[in-house]
Amino acid sequence: MIRVRSMLMTMAAPILAVALAVLITTVVLLAAGDPVGRVWGTIFSEPRPRNIVNIINSGSVLYLSALAAAVGFRMGLFNIGVDGQYRIAAFAAAYVAGQAWVPGILNIALAILTAMLVGAMWAGIAGLLKVTRGISEVISTIMLNAIATALVAWMLRSVAVPGSNNITTTPIPESSRVPGMALIPGAHNEIYGFVFLAVAAGLFYWVLLSRTRFGFNLRATGASESAAVASGIDTKKMILAAMLISGAVAGLVGMPLLFGDSYSYGVTFQPGLGFAGIAVALLGRNHPVGIAFGALLFAFLNEQANALQLQAGVSAEIVKVMQGITVLSVVIAYEVVRRANRAAEQRRVAAELARARAEATEVTG
Amino acid sequence: MSTPTHEVPRDETVTRSRFSWGWLLIGIAGVILALGALRTVTGADDVASAGTMGAAVRAAMPIALAGLGGLWAERAGVVNIGLEGMMILGTFGAGFAGYQWGPWAALAFAVFMGTVGGLIHAIATVGFGVDHIVSGVAVNIIGLGAAQYLAALTFTGKPGGGPTQSPPVERMPTFDIPGLSWAGRELAQTDLVFLTDAGAVLAGLTTRVSLLTVIGLACIVGTWLLLWHTSFGLRVRACGENPQSAETLGVNVYLYKYSAVLASGAMAGLGGAFLVDDASVYRDGQTGGRGYIGLAAMIFGNWRPGGLVAGAGLFGYTDALRLRRGGESVHALLLLIGVGLIALAVWWLWKRKVAQAGVTAAFGVGLVVLHLATDSVPSDFTGMTPFIATLLVLGLASQRLRMPKADGQRYRRGEAG
Amino acid sequence: MSDETPVAVRLTGIGKRFPGVIANDDVNLTVHPGTVHAVVGENGAGKSTLMKILYGVQAPDSGTIEVEGNQVSFSSPADAIDVGIGMVFQHFQLADNFTVLENIVLGAEKLHGTGERARRRIRELASAYGFAINPDALVEHLGVGARQRVEILKVLYRGARIIILDEPTAVLVPQEVDELFDNLRELKAEGLTVIFISHKLDEVLKVADEITVIRRGTTVDTVVPADVTARDLATLMVGSELPSPATEVSTVTDQVLLEVSGVGLVDPHGGRDLLTDIRFTIHRGEVLGIAGVEGNGQSELVEVIMGIRHSPAGTIRLAGREISDESTTRRRETGIGYIPEDRHRHGLLLDSPLWENRILGHQTRPPCSRRGFIDRAGARADTERIVTSYDVRTPGIDTHARALSGGNQQKLIVGREMSGDPVLLIAAHPTRGVDVGAQAAIWDHIKTARRKGLAVLLISADLDELIGLSDRIAVMLRGALVGEVDPRTVTPTQLGSAMTGAEVPA
Structure with a gap:
């Protein structure tokens, strides 16, 4: 029963956080003189089928990005570099797929492999720097993000299709595109075939983290590096492994977009997914199911906000403010809940001991 | 009290790097001299x-x-x-x-x-x-x-x-x-x-x-x-x-x-x-x-x-x-940094820090070769400079860097002692 | 005491609750000016909490504080400092990257500034008390004794008239303790009041004018040393005699289980060698104790044997097998149980349930894992076994380790490390900070291990524990083993002088 209560409290945290974010955003809107009612009316209106498809699609992308961040979080590593990793990986995959060295589905496999490898390598640099030189991964991945931006820009210009207005890689041939699924009735657009990639990654994450020895070692290192070392875990190897896995998953982030939507990497390829992923991972508490809810919530807000300009004359960016506040308040809420749970547990232990002592004195006395 | 008083030896009191105008001027002059030499050599x-x-x-x-x-x-x-x-x-x-x-x-x-x-x-x-x-x-x-x-x-x-x-x-x-x-x-x-x-x-x-x-x-x-x-x-x-x-x-x-x-x-x-x-x-x-x-x-x-x-x-x-003619100027700068790194490598070698010397020398030689093999640097790369420089400094001198000890740590009142 | 001289400190009915724990309950304490007043009690009895309340770090839930006749209430240490109270904490409160001067003037900049005047004042104080302290030295370069003196200077600099010392002797060897006591007597002679927290009864009897005993968070009695014996105090403190680690019949055999020869360790930061040419053996059924002032290489020695650090030379053989090049995991599998010196940092995942803590260090072995996957059922069942047979007091195995008391956490660790049939048990400060009940239990477990034929490497700062449990004691100084003493004949004082580098007794 007590566990149920603590679980309920845990569930309450994100709901409270979203409520708080709505409240603060409302204050901001009021202060700015924007039509509060119409803003929330637009955002919380029932999404149309077309919007539902978009929400699921961008949710799956956010989900992958959040998983990448979560792998690091579970062992106390801040991979701020998902942003750079997914872009450089998506570029590499787009280039490889565009060259079509192998036909059809093999081309897809090759591109995904490339993306994972490149993402892992880019994250691996930060891992290597941390393991060999003790450099904080936060700092090195921030630096690597900026380097990736410049590097991709340069490579893109070097390989761009000549003569075209759009600076992009060679489009992926028809035979290597992943068909969408018309699952939502009444929608003209389709759900990415690669939504399954996100689901598979989530399953893999769950099994790896909570059922395998590797996952235990990873979590133990995150919980206490010193205790992990004493228990025989090679934490350097774990840091490297976690960064590589995180980078490989980050490499997948761009794949649904690449194979289901843009078919090439260009200057307009969706930016900023990495930081959104960090936010979603925190919102979902690094749990695969929680992250899924978080990803869908963020995708929902983004999608619904698109209509804000038209419906309420308010810039859609207000949703970013709301998302940022949500992240802060959810982390605060989890912290409050954690302390409450810890206190409750200590009281319970004390009560148990007191009972045991009372029984013991009864027996002896 | 009977405890013998003995002054702590000098070398144990760490002399903190003190600001000195002399060194600052020499440093500035050195930088100007290096840039001037670079300008003369490369014409940038x-x-x-x-x-x-x-x-x-x-x-x-x-x-x-x-x-x-x-x-x-x-x-x-x-x-x-x-x-x-x-x-x-x-x-x-x-x-x-x-x-x-x-x-x-x-x-x-x-x-x-x-x-x-x-x-x-x-x-x-x-x-x-x-x-x-x-x-x-x-x-x-x-x-x-x-x-x-x-x-x-x-x-x-x-x-x-x-x-x-x-x-x-x-x-x-x-x-x-x-x-x-x-x-x-x-x-x-x-x-x-x-x-x-x-x-x-x-x-x-x-x-x-x-x-x-x-x-x-x-x-x-x-x-x-x-x-x-x-x-x-x-x-x-x-x-x-x-x-x-x-x-x-x-x-x-x-x-x-x-x-x-x-x-x-x-x-x-x-x-x-x-x-x-x-x-x-x-x-x-x-x-x-x-x-x-x-x-x-x-x-x-x-x-x-x-x-x-x-x-x-x-x-x-x-x-x-x-x-300001970035391609050419930064290209010239590569030579300076390359030579500088090689000099640093020699100094490290003299200090018997072979590993650091090796890595530094490799970067230095690489930059010099890059300078000789190319004519200009794409503008994208100049944007990377701060980030690569920081990574290099962190990588080569992380032992000498010292961030505040409780940086990033959570603090709650009443948990002291 | 007559009514005219106000008491230095009077605490009345102090109570303080933490979640699930009543740290203090109806504590009454009267300290007379110009005396050394000891507060004794076993680990976890609530002494430190009480002193933090008196110093304003924590606010009491109930009760009143009276200082020199005036009732006060503190919202922060600043208030306590203002009425003339100073405190030297058990864990030193110093910023390593600051100089001695900066550490001392911090928070009291108004007194003598932060520059030359302050420096002069510190020099004056230091020479008045015979402290050899350079105000401009970085604290990180100071040893334990010097740090303690800086802490005392901090208090004196602020002109404190009432000085609290929380377990000041825990980090000192007997000779340093004597020096400290000389200092305390000097302070007393100048009319200062000293409140001295300890759980070491002989020390308390030596230095205190009055002794107040705390038991389970409440004051039991206040006595004068002349009237009581250590045994009386123990009875007041825990309700019975203190457990003794006394040795039993020797079970030492001539079969060598651990053989360390020629092991060394270089300081990665370029200081002097951390370990030099360590060689010793431990036999089946034997306890080898390592005595030494903390920071003389004991932790490093343990880490080298565990494979956490690597010796560039020498060999380590366990049960006839060379393990020098093996990983920590392989060494654990070969049969090493390891009770680390700091259970919170090295022994437990505090925010994980007990059953996950059971897996720690046994990730590769049944019953905790199978073919790369965690065996949850196996781990849980075995945790239940440990909880029962090692008497770990907990509501269940899903409880987080943090919620347990120190003693129960340590019993869990002992139970875990005794699983999987080890041949060598490394116990570093196994009873540090645990209550007497757990202490007695852990001593029993170590004796049992010895009887069962394990080789035991015992490292402890508690010299009675070391002398009581060990079959042999090796003395460690500056990273080297400098001699061996016979625990049957050596006294703590002799051992203490050996630890500081004086003559090793024959």
Whole structure:
């Protein structure tokens, strides 16, 4: 029963956080003189089928990005570099797929492999720097993000299709595109075939983290590096492994977009997914199911906000403010809940001991 | 008491690096000499021109101010990767007030907006004990979103403005430093190896100096004085080294952490004002990651103001070069850095640090080869300079870097002892 | 005491609750000016909490504090400092990267500034008390004794008239303790009041004018040393005699289980060698104790044997097998149980349930894992076994380790490390910070291990524990083993002087 209560409290945290974010955003809107009612009316209106498809699609992308961040979080590593990793990986995959060295589905496999490898390598640099030189991964991945931006820009210009207005890689041939699924009735657009990639990654994450020895070692290192070392875990190897896995998953982030939507990497390829992923991972508490809810919530807000300009004359960016506040308040809420749970547990232990002592004195006395 | 008194031997008292004017002058002369030699060897005239130097200062100030923001926060034990967001808020503030009420209002409002960003970070990290990185990421998201939202709200429909751009903003007045500016220009006209370059540098630094630059310099000196030469600064730094110990001596740690993080936001906001002043307009995406570069400059400078200024100067200089025949100039710079690294490698070899010497030499030779094998550097690569430089410094000198001991750690009152 | 002289400190009815724990309950304490007043009690009895309340670090839930006749209430240590109270904490509160001067003037900058005047004042104080302290030295370069003197200087600098010392002797060897006591008597002679927290009864009897005993968070009695014996105090403290680690019949055999020869360790930061040419053997059924002032290489020695650090030279053989090049995991599998010196940092995942803590260090072995996957059922069942047979007091195995008391956490660790049939048990400060009940139990487990034929490497700062449990004691100084003493004949004082580098007794 007590566990149920603590679980309920845990569930309450994100709901409270979203409520708080709505409240603060409302204050901001009021202060700015924007039509509060119409803003929330637009955002919380029932999404149309077309919007539902978009929400699921961008949710799956956010989900992958959040998983990448979560792998690091579970062992106390801040991979701020998902942003750079997914872009450089998506570029590499787009280039490889565009060259079509192998036909059809093999081309897809090759591109995904490339993306994972490149993402892992880019994250691996930060891992290597941390393991060999003790450099904080936060700092090195921030630096690597900026380097990736410049590097991709340069490579893109070097390989761009000549003569075209759009600076992009060679489009992926028809035979290597992943068909969408018309699952939502009444929608003209389709759900990415690669939504399954996100689901598979989530399953893999769950099994790896909570059922395998590797996952235990990873979590133990995150919980206490010193205790992990004493228990025989090679934490350097774990840091490297976690960064590589995180980078490989980050490499997948761009794949649904690449194979289901843009078919090439260009200057307009969706930016900023990495930081959104960090936010979603925190919102979902690094749990695969929680992250899924978080990803869908963020995708929902983004999608619904698109209509804000038209419906309420308010810039859609207000949703970013709301998302940022949500992240802060959810982390605060989890912290409050954690302390409450810890206190409750200590009281319970004390009560148990007191009972045991009372029984013991009864027996002896 | 019977305990024998013996003085602690001299070598055990660590001599802290003291600021020395002599070394500073020698350093500056060395840099000028190296740049002059480089200009002569490669013929890349812009590496040491007055124009480049002026631009370098303008590019370096926002970086230095962001770095100063980082310094304030981290010296008080709060990691601040939200500088970028605070800076963005600053640019909006400068644009909003600047186009209506002039440059002084722009400055005040930029500082105010940056401070608001700092307040969010302070409430989350100091007040609620949220992880500093998480809060920083959130502040960046909020800062960007808020600036874009507010810009669309206030600039749309204004003459010359739009959702991503403010109407034109009046700039701070500029002035030439009498005498020095003239002397520099005269010297630069001559054709003497060292003096020409020294003159160009002098002219660049003293001609059309913005009042804002003076304010920025005052912030740097002021920070140094305040943090290292007052009891307020001692307490702030104590919060970054060991807040529990400060608490047991009756220091109100929360107060000092809050003050420092607010100051951090103010500095970042001021950095934003610089960008707006330089461009005469607020533009979406104007910061271009300078908050992060400022953070890099601070780490590059080992969490000290002097080092931070050197880092910001270096990054500002490369940034300025990019705009002045960047391909050629940066290409020339490769040679200088390559040779410099090789020299460093020799020094390390002499110090018997073979591994560092090897890596450094490899990078140095690589850069020299790159210089010889190519004719110019793509502009994309110059943008990477601050980040690669910081990674290199971290990688090669991480043992000598020393961040505040309790940096990034959660502090709660009443847990001391 | 007559009514005219106000008491230095009077605590009345002090109560303080933490979640699930009543740290203090109706504590009454009267300290007379110009005396050394000891507060004794076993680990976890609530002494430290009480002193933190008196120093304003924590606020009491109930009760009143009276200092020199005036009722006061503290909202922060600043208030306590203002009325003339100073405290030296058990864990030193110093900023390593600051100089001695900066550490001392922090928070008291108004007194003598932060510059030359302050420096002069510190020099004056230091020479008045015979402290050899350079105000401009960085604290990180100071040893334990010097750090303690800086802490005392901090208090004196602020002109404190009432000085609290929380377990000041825990980090000192007997000779340093004597020096400290000389200092305390000097302070007393100047009219200062000293409140001295300890759980070491002989020390308390030596230095205190009055002794107040705390038991389970409440004051039991206040006595004068002349009237009581250590045994009386123990009875007041825990309700019975203190457990003794006394040795039983020797079970030492001539079969060598652990053989360390020629092991060394270089300081990665370029200081002097951390370990030099360590060689020793431990036999089946034997307890080898290592005595040494903390920081003389004991932790490093353990880490080298565990494979956490690597010796560039020498060999380590366990049960006839060379393990020098093996990983920590392989060494654990070969049969090493390891009770680390700091259970919070090295022994437990505090925010994980007990059953996950059971897996720690046994990730590769049944019953905790199978073919790369965690065996949850196996781990849980075995945790239940440990909880029962090692008497770990907990509501269940899903409880987080943090919620347990120190003693129960340590019993869990002992139970875990005794699983999987180890041949060598490394116990570093196994009873540090645990209550007497757990202490007795852990001593019993170590004796049992010895009887069962394990080789035991015991490292402890508690010299009675070391002398009581060990079959042999090796003395460690500056990273080297400098001699061996016979625990049957050596006294703590002799051992203490050996630890500081004086003559090793024959």
